[in-house]
Amino acid sequence: MKGAQGMYDYILIGAGVSSVFALLRLQNTAKRILVLEAGPDFNQRDPQDLYQGFGGLGLAEGKYNFAPDFGGALAAKIGVGPTQALLAKVAQTLDTFGGQHALRYVAARPAQLRHQRDLVSVACTTQHLGTHLSRTVFGNMYQALKASQIEFRFQQKVQQITPLAQGFAVRTALGDTYRGQQVILATGVAVDPVLAANLRTLSIFSTQTRVDVGCRIETQGTALDVLLGTDPEVKLRWGERYTYCMNKHGRVVLKRQHNWAMADGQNYRENGATSNLNFTLFQPHYFASSSAAQAYLTALFQDRSTVIGQRLGDVAPQFAKGQLLSPTLAYQKGPALDADLLKPAIQFLDLLQQVTKTPIDGQTMLYGYDAKFYPTQVKTNAQFETGIPGLYCIGDCSGATYSLAQAAASGVYLGQIIAK
Template sequence: MYDIIIIGSGVSSVFTMLKLDTHKKILAIDAGPSMENRLVQPSTTGFGGLGLSEGKYNFSPDLGGNLSSKIGENLVIKHLSEVEEIIDAFGGQSALTYQSHADIENDAFIQFLDCPTKHLGTALSKEVYNNIFAYLSTKIEFRFNNTVTNIEKTGDTFQITTSENNIFHAKKVIVATGSKKNPLLNKSFAKLGLTYQKTRVDIGFRIEMLSETFDPILQNNLEVKMRSGNLYSYCMNKFGRVIKRNLHGRVTPEGQNSREDKPSKNGGATF
């Protein structure tokens, strides 16, 4: 019997684990590969989820989902600060850190945002999450390559069944399966009275151009954050490059900062 079972070990689960009372008996189950395998074979699932990709953290309540409307902007800012402290504590102090300033005059269509950013890059992201895993694995049990197929509740106990025909029991369950829904759990959710809610999903496009083209906008900044209505820029790489990323069977462009390799003559922005 476990005190807590966590389904999924992506970014949200990792930071949840770090906040839990590790004196409790905790199990984390993930459909993806182990941390060891992720370090040698690219994957978007497994421990750390997409956190092992480019490792770019935008510490602004203006970007991302609508968490501010649920818990308030001040609490969001507090949690964002805690995330940065955790990253630094596990080896991320050398990350490229900068501030996007709203010091360019806004017009009727474009608003420039203040946004502190920490850009780890792929190599440092792997190092940080490997350090986190090394720490958590001494306190939490992990089961990888196990897809949860059923959740049942009897009295005060949950029964978890996986694709490997493993059965586990827990007093509490945290479901954090990420952006890729598990249809096998739909019946379980219905029985438990759990429902899906619509949320914003960002679909972006990437623009590559000569780095000098960015100069009138960037000026002396490494990056600026721009917003126009519900459209905004969330990634800008001066002298960076584009790499391919496989996400749920689709190949998507990913901006990589110049510290991963020698600088290119191109700059790129994702909107």
């Protein structure tokens, strides 16, 4: 077999956050470990590509939310107590590699929401590295792992996993084949379509696909001071909908994923403070298949080269236009949101101003769209093992995590099991 070099104990597919944190638990073991990553190594990563290459999405904003009930279903799989312990280890690991200089804060439950049934907040400790410190932290991790006995092979897009009588054969797009006793999938949200088709033949997927879609909202920086107090962020839930990546004094920036233009948030430490506040209001959408989800998103984003934006007061006259707001993202004017997303955004903002007793200005910007992608969930047990013995799936590609902190925690968890 071209590329074969004997049998590895473990083959990890992907070198993103969950994989890196698993490897840090395995680097001093006697296991023979191979990592196959579709993208480049750390030193050759394109800063514009947030997904492929060593560290994966860990080299983006670097916001780690340490709450068992936020960012994934890890607590439902292994329990609240064990999840809290794993999240503490993630924080400790980040500090070990330079993350002690990150912005830290606790998003508490504001007193104004204690008796609210419709609008609730999530208490959460956050460690926000930002892009510059994230690169430093993962650079240090890369150097530590490269100095170990773990083998890395980059630019190796895996397209087929075949169960054998003993172990697995893993074939890449280059035609190389490697054999491993056990295989760990850690590809994040960017699963190669050819590999996904192969995995479907192994019958390890559940049927439902989830995509969270919402609008990025940019308003006056003082609009939520009643809830924020001295905190830079509050995490709010309104039924199934929730706020995400709130940035007081931050900016709205352009993000491209799957060639779609999206409105993303950036904290004020990256490129200077503003007088605005921004966040996304996300709404989960569920589809019977990944192809149905893809069709919905293609129609939603179309072929736009930039983000569409509109003023709140232009679509909801009940919000009086007052203080002029300077948008921080260049946008194309037009109806930014479909009706099924525009109506709840207006209702949410109206609820906010009722709770805070502070008017939401009609100058507020609505940007369309922001999105979070979830691969079709892989069915795994409490050890992240699929229905095929020896085939594991961790991080966001498992569907059990959808945040940096919980993805990292799943890697720590499986790494600890394997290292025993």
